[in-house]
Amino acid sequence: MDQKPRRGRRRFLEHSALGLLGLASAPSWLSAMDMPSSKGGGGNPPNPHFKPDVEWELIAREEAVSILDGPKTRVLRYTARLITGPKEVLTALPGSYLGPLIRLQQGQKVRIQFRHELSEPTITHWHGLHVPAEMDGHPQQAISKGETRVYEFEVLNRAGFHIYHPHPHGATASQVYMGLAGGLIIHDPEEAQLGLPSGDYEIPLVLQDRSFDRNNQLVYASNMHERMLGFAGDQILVNGRIGGAIEVASRAYRLRIMNGSNARIYKLGWSDGSNVIVIGVDGGLLETPERYPYVMLAPGERLDVWADFNGQSLGTVLTLGSLPFKGVLPRMATSMGGGRMGASKLPIGSAYPIVTFKVTQKRSDSPTLPTHLSRYPHYRLDQVMNKDRPIPIAIKESPMAMLLNGQPYGQGGFQRFERVPVNSLQLLEIFHDHAAAMEHGESKEALKKPSGMGGMGHQMMGMGGMNHEGGGREGAMGMMDGGMMMSMAHPIHLHGQQFQVISRTIGMGEEESYGTVKDGLMSSGYKDTVLVMPGERVRLIKPFNDFKGVFMYHCHNLEHEDMGMMREFEVY
Ligand code: C2O
Ligand code: CU
Ligand code: CU
Numbered sequence: 001m002d003q004k005p006r007r008g009r010r011r012f013l014e015h016s017a018l019g020l021l022g023l024a025s026a027p028s029w030l031s032a033m034d035m036p037s038s039k040g041g042g043g044n045p046p047n048p049h050f051k052p053d054v055e056w057e058l059i060a061r062e063e064a065v066s067i068l069d070g071p072k073t074r075v076l077r078y079t080a081r082l083i084t085g086p087k088e089v090l091t092a093l094p095g096s097y098l099g100p101l102i103r104l105q106q107g108q109k110v111r112i113q114f115r116h117e118l119s120e121p122t123i124t125h126w127h128g129l130h131v132p133a134e135m136d137g138h139p140q141q142a143i144s145k146g147e148t149r150v151y152e153f154e155v156l157n158r159a160g161f162h163i164y165h166p167h168p169h170g171a172t173a174s175q176v177y178m179g180l181a182g183g184l185i186i187h188d189p190e191e192a193q194l195g196l197p198s199g200d201y202e203i204p205l206v207l208q209d210r211s212f213d214r215n216n217q218l219v220y221a222s223n224m225h226e227r228m229l230g231f232a233g234d235q236i237l238v239n240g241r242i243g244g245a246i247e248v249a250s251r252a253y254r255l256r257i258m259n260g261s262n263a264r265i266y267k268l269g270w271s272d273g274s275n276v277i278v279i280g281v282d283g284g285l286l287e288t289p290e291r292y293p294y295v296m297l298a299p300g301e302r303l304d305v306w307a308d309f310n311g312q313s314l315g316t317v318l319t320l321g322s323l324p325f326k327g328v329l330p331r332m333a334t335s336m337g338g339g340r341m342g343a344s345k346l347p348i349g350s351a352y353p354i355v356t357f358k359v360t361q362k363r364s365d366s367p368t369l370p371t372h373l374s375r376y377p378h379y380r381l382d383q384v385m386n387k388d389r390p391i392p393i394a395i396k397e398s399p400m401a402m403l404l405n406g407q408p409y410g411q412g413g414f415q416r417f418e419r420v421p422v423n424s425l426q427l428l429e430i431f432h433d434h435a436a437a438m439e440h441g442e443s444k445e446a447l448k449k450p451s452g453m454g455g456m457g458h459q460m461m462g463m464g465g466m467n468h469e470g471g472g473r474e475g476a477m478g479m480m481d482g483g484m485m486m487s488m489a490h491p492i493h494l495h496g497q498q499f500q501v502i503s504r505t506i507g508m509g510e511e512e513s514y515g516t517v518k519d520g521l522m523s524s525g526y527k528d529t530v531l532v533m534p535g536e537r538v539r540l541i542k543p544f545n546d547f548k549g550v551f552m553y554h555c556h557n558l559e560h561e562d563m564g565m566m567r568e569f570e571v572y
Contacts, residue, residue, distance in 0.1 A: 042121075042123060042140065042141035042142050042143045042147065042149055043143050043147035043148055043149060044148075044149060044150050045150065046111065046113070046150045046152070047150075047152055050109065050111065050152045051109065052084055052085075052109050052110060052111035052152065053084070053085060053108045053109045053110070054084060054085030054086075054089055054104065054108050054109070054110050054111070055082075055083040055084040055085060055110070055111040055112070055113070056080045056081060056082045056083055056084075056085070056089065056090060056111075056112060056113075057080060057081045057083060057112075057113045057114075057115070058078060058079075058080050058099075058112050058113065058114045058115075058124065059078070059079050059080070059081075059114075059115055059116065059117065060076060060077070060078050060114075060115075060116035060117070060118055060122060060124075060166070060180055061076070061077065061079070061116065061117040061118065062074060062075070062076055062077075062117070062118070063075055063076075063077045063097070065077070065095065065096070065097050065240075066095065067097075067212075067216065067237070067240070067241070067242060068212060068216045068242065070215075070216050071215055071216045071217075072216070073097075073212065073216050073217060073218060074217060074218075075097040075178055075179035075218070076097075076118065076175060076178040076179045076180045077097045077098075077099065077179050077180070078098075078099030078100070078124075078164070078180055078181075078182050079092075079099070079100070080099065080100050080102075083113075084111075085108075088103050089102060089103055089104065090102060090103075091103065093239055093240065095240070095241065096239055096240030096241060097179035097240045098179070098181060098182050098183075098206060098239060098240045098260075099164065099180070099181065099182025100182060101182065101183050101184075101185065101204055102164070102182065102183070102184040102185070103184075103185045103186075103187070104155050104184065104185070104186050104187070105155065105186070105187050105188070106155050106156070106157065106158065106159065106186060106187065106188035106189075107154065107155060108154070108155045109152070109153075109154050109155075110151070110152070110153055110154070110155060111150065111151065111152045112124075112150070112151040112152075113148055113149075113150055114143070114148065114149045114150070114151065115143070115146075115147065115148045115149075116143065116145060117145060118145060118175075119145060120168070120171060121142035121143060121144050121168050121171075122142060122143070122166045122168050122171070122175060122180070123137045123138070123139060123141050123142040123143060123149065123166065123167050123168055124137050124149070124151075124164055124165070124166060124167070125137030125138075125164065125165060125166070125167035125495075126151075126162065126163075126164055126184065127162055127163035127164065127165060127300065127493070127528070128157070128160060128161075128162030128163060128184075128282060128283065128302075128498070128528050129153075129155075129156075129157055129162055129184075130156045130157055130496060130497045130498070130545075130546070130547075131151075131153040131156075131547070132153060132546075132547045132549065133547055133548070133549025133550050133551060133571070134549065135151045135152065135153045136495055136496075136551065136552075137151075137167045138167070138550060138552065139167055139168055139169035139552075142168045142169075155186055156546075157186050157283075157284070157498075158186070158188050158190070158191075158283070158284045158285075158374075158376075158526075159186055159187050159188040159190065159191035159280075159284050159285060160185075160186050160280065160282070160283055160284035160285075160302075160526075161183060161184070161185050161186075161204070161256045161258065161280070161302045161304065162183070162184040162185075162186065162302070163181060163182070163183060163184065163258060163260065163300070163302075164181070164182050164183075164184055165180060165181040165182075165260075166180045167552075169409060169410070169562070169566070170562050171562065172558050172561055172562055173221075173231065173262050173558035173559050173561065173562045174220060174562075176260070176262060176558055177210070177218065177220055177231065177262055177558075178218060178220075179240075181206070181208075181260050183204050183206060183256070183258055185204075185256065186284075190285075190374055190375075191284075191285060191374075194285075194370050194373060195367055195370075196254050196279070196367070196370075197251075197252050197253050197254040197367060198254070201249075201251070201252070201253050201254060202253070202254045202256065203246065203253060203254070203255050203256065204239065204256045204257075204258070205238055205239065205255055205256065205257045205258070205355060206238065206239050206240070206258045206260045207236065207237075207238060207257065207258065207259050207260060207261060207264075207266060207297070207354060208233075208236075208237045208238075208240070208260045208261045209232055209233035209234070209235065209236055209237065209261050209262075209264045209344075209346065210233040210235055210237055211233040211234050211235065211344070212235065221559065226559070227559050227563065228399060228402070228559075228563075229263065229329060229330070229488070229559075230262055230263020230264075230299075230557040230558070230559040230560060231262045231263055231558075231559055232261075232262075232263055232264050232344035232346070232347070232348055233261075233264075233344065233346070234344050234345040234346045235346070236346070236352065236353075236354055238354065238355045244356075245317065245356040245357065245358040246355060246356070246357050246358070247357075247358055247360040247361070248309050248357045248358065248359055248360070248361070249309070249359070249360070249361035249362070249363040250309050250310055250311065250312050250313075250314075250359050250361065250362050250363050250366075251308075251309060251310050251363040251364075251365065251366035251367075252306060252307070252308045252309070252310055252366045252367055252368075252369065253306075253307045253308075253309065254279075254304065254305070254306065254307075255303075255304075255305040255306075255307050255320075256302070256303075256304060257297065257302065257303040257304075257305060258301075258302045258303075259297045259298060259299050259300065259301050259302075260299075261299050262299060262557070262558040262559060263299060263348075263557045263558065263559055263560075264299070264348055265296065265297070265298045265299070265328050265348055265349075265489060265491075265531065266296070266297045266298075266322045266354070267294050267295075267296055267297075267322050267323045267324070267325045267349075267516075267517065267520060268294060268295045268296075268297055268303070268320060268321075268322065268323075268354070268520075269293065269294035269295075269320070269321060269322075269323045270318060270319070270320060270321075271318055271319035271320075271321060271353075272318060275291040275292060275293060276291070276292045276293075276294060276295050276305060276520075277289050277290075277291055277305060277306040277307075277308070277369065278290045278291075278292060278295060278303060278304065278305060278306075278522075278524075279304045279305065279306050279369075279373055280302075280303070280304025280373070280525065281301070281302065281303060281304065281522055281524065281525040281526065281527055282301055282302050282498065282525075282526065282527045282528045282529055283498030283525060283526025283527055283528060284304075284374065284498075284525070284526055285304065285373040285374035285525070286373055286374065286524050286525045287372065287373060287374055287375065287376070287525075288371060288372055288373060289306060289369055289370070289371075289373065290524060292519065292520050293519055293520065294323050294519065294520040295520045295522060296325075296517050296520040296521050296522065296531055298489070298491035298529065298531040298556065299491050299529075299556045299557060299558065300491050300493050300528075300529035300556030301491065301522065301527075301529045301531065303522075306369055307357070308366070308369070309357065309359050310366040312359045313359065314359055314360065314361075314362060315358070315359065315360075316358070316359040317356055317357070317358050317359075318356070318357045318359075319353045319354070319355070319356045319357075320353075320354050320355050320356075320357075321351065321352060321353040321354050322350075322351065322352055322354060323351055324349060324350060324351045324516070325349050325513075325516040325517050326349055326512075326513035326516045326517075327349075327489070327510065327512075327513025327514060327516060327517065327533060327534055328348060328349060328488060328489035328513075328517070328533070328534075329348065329349070329488050329489075330397070330487055330488045330534075376526070378500065379425060379499075379500050379502070379541035379543075380541075381427065381502070381541075383425050383541075384425045384426055384427040384541055385421070385424045385425060385426055386426055386427050387427060389417075389427075390427040390428055390429035390539065391417045391418075391420070391426055391427065391428045391429070392405060392417060392428075392429055392431070393405060393428060393429065393430040393431075393492060393553065394406065394430075394431060394432075394433040395430065395431065395432045395433055395490055395492075395532065395555075396433045397432070397433075397434075397487060397488060401563070401564065402555065402560045402563045402564065402565040403564060403565060404492075404553070404554065404555070404565055404566065404567045405417075405418070405567055406433075407567065408563075408564030408565075409554070409564045409565075409566040409567060409568075410564075411564075414568065414569075414570045418567060418568065418569050418570060419569070419570045419572060420544045420569050420570070420571050420572070421544070421571070421572060422544060422545070422546070422547070422548050422571050422572065423544070423545050423546070424543075424544055425541060425542070425543050425544075426541070426542055426543075426544060427539065427540075427541055428494075428499070428539070428540050428541075428542055429537065429538070429539050429540075430492050430530070430532050430537070430538045430539075430540070431536075431537040431538075432487060432507075432532075432534065432535060432536075432537075434487065487510075487534035487535065488534055489531060489532065489533050489534060490531075490532050490555045490557060490560065490565075491529050491530070491531050491532070491555065491556040491557060492529065492530055492532055492538075492553070492554075492555060492556070493528060493529040493553065493554055493555070493556040494528060494529075494542060494551075494553045495528075495551040495552045495553065496542075496544060496547070496551040496569075496571070497542060497543045497544065497545060498526035498527060498528050498542075499526070499527055499528070499530075499540045499541060499542035499543075500525075500526060500527070500540060500541050500542075501522075501523040501524075501527060501530055501538060501539070501540045502539050502540060502541055503538070503539045504521065504523060504536060504537070504538050504539075505536065505537040506518075506533070506535055506536050506537075507535030507536070507537070508535075509535065510533070510534055510535030510536070513533075513534070514533055514535070514536070517533060518533075521533070527540075529556050544569070544571050547571065548571050548572055549570075549571060550568045550569070550570055550571075551568065551569050551571060552566055552567070552568050552569075553566070553567055553568070553569060554566030554567065
């Protein structure tokens with residue numbers, strides 16, 4: 001019965017990027033995961049009736065790049081070659097393992113021919129884009145070496161900053177870690193009217209963390225602890241590079257910030273204590289600029305920041321760093337590891353610099369911050385189809401399994417609430433599921449057998465439907481395994497259209513650590529990824545328009561995603 005997965009796994013280990021890249025032994029957590037089927041089969045031909053405005057070939061392959069002094073680092077890297085369209089579509093990031101920055105206009109018809117030279121299956125997903133299900137990069141569309149996956153879609157999104165990255169089940173985390181990721185910017189006429197800083201004054205900042213061995217090779221998660229918490233590297237990379245100051249002029253800049261890390265959460269703040277001026281989030285511009293003392297940025301989230309160096313004297317140095325915070329890691333881990341996260345020498349929640357700006361040029365032509373940025377409708381509860389029965393997304397954390405809605409990815413078929421009618425507006429509620437587990441006297445035994453949790457879906461319908469205003473029992477009650485707390489923060493990402501967060505409620509007993517992050521939790525604008533803190537209950541409204549088919553939702557802590565903390569909606 002388990003012959004098939006085992007064969008897949010063995011082949012994966014033999015040929016995986018990790019193997020090729022010379023890790024002495026396969027990470028132990030690999031054996032506990034569902035490996036992607038080594039057979040691809042996701043290849044498809046172009047549609048002869050589709051006339052693209054823009055077309056490029058995207059290739060993923062192994063390369064070596066210079067990141068540290070000394071030997072080059074072996075990575076996996078996206079490269080691209082433009083076939084049709086203006087050359088602004090692709091901007092290579094020299095010396096970086098990141099894929100080229102892609103720049104598109106709303107309304108463009110796009111064709112991408114994706115192939116790879118990796119020995120394990122992969123597939124590319126357009127994180128943040130509203131595209132048909134068949135174009136979304138579903139794990140089942142993974143292709144093997146030699147196959148080509150053709151994507152064809154129209155750019156429907158408003159202006160925004162998105163991500164392209166691999167999405168094969170069980171290997172997303174390792175492939176992203178090895179380097180496969182890139183940024184994708186969409187422009188639209190509403191944004192163009194604002195005259196926001198552009199060209200040299202628009203700077204993408206992709207934040208990632210990595211660990212290197214003595215030969216400058218990437219080191220990845222090696223134990224259960226790192227798998228459970230998510231992998232944190234001990235060096236911060238910005239756009240695939242380490243350190244170094246960015247030289248700026250004394251004027252306003254637009255920083256397009258992406259958290260491209262596997263699991264690291266940042267609390268972004270300026271070294272001089274000034275506010276972070278946010279003009280946009282995952283799904284594009286806000287209505288008006290918003291000022292925050294700091295902003296939390298979890299894996300998969302993006303931020304559009306107005307950075308004004310106007311009036312700064314030559315030589316001024318300003319640093320964007322991560323400020324100290326608590327509460328995103330399980331207390332169990334904190335007490336066991338003395339506050340250290342996994343093996344990282346740079347614990348999540350500690351203070352460290354990320355990127356430094358040095359004013360080296362005087363300018364007097366700075367644009368001013370617009371008071372109004374964008375107009376869009378605010379979704380209201382009286383517009384949703386299911387006001388009294390929110391679709392639950394129950395976060396289930398245990399040392400043995402990280403789950404959403406009681407089932408690991410790929411098991412049990414769609415639960416009733418996972419089937420959503422097309423062109424509907426839905427209320428969703430994300431919450432931690434400890435209370436339900438407690439009430440049902442769930443034993444350690446049950447935790448070891450994910451299939452033994454069949455009752456959970458049923459239970460959740462009750463919680464989602466009746467208990468939604470209840471307030472935070474779960475947060476305070478997250479006890480398991482002899483009194484240890486097991487509750488951590490999860491960035492929950494929903495494929496398909498962007499949503500709006502309508503409320504956040506924190507449970508009793510979590511207020512103290514919550515206080516260190518709450519003023520920077522992003523709830524404004526259109527989002528596709530939302531950071532849910534321990535004990536927190538987040539409600540959101542999401543449209544499921546235009547496209548039928550299967551759309552994933554998952555934790556964007558990529559180790560969690562690969563562990564099965566991923567489910568699907570069937571839009572019908
Ligand atoms: Cu950025 Cu389904 O992922
Ligand atoms: Cu996505
Ligand atoms: Cu998670």
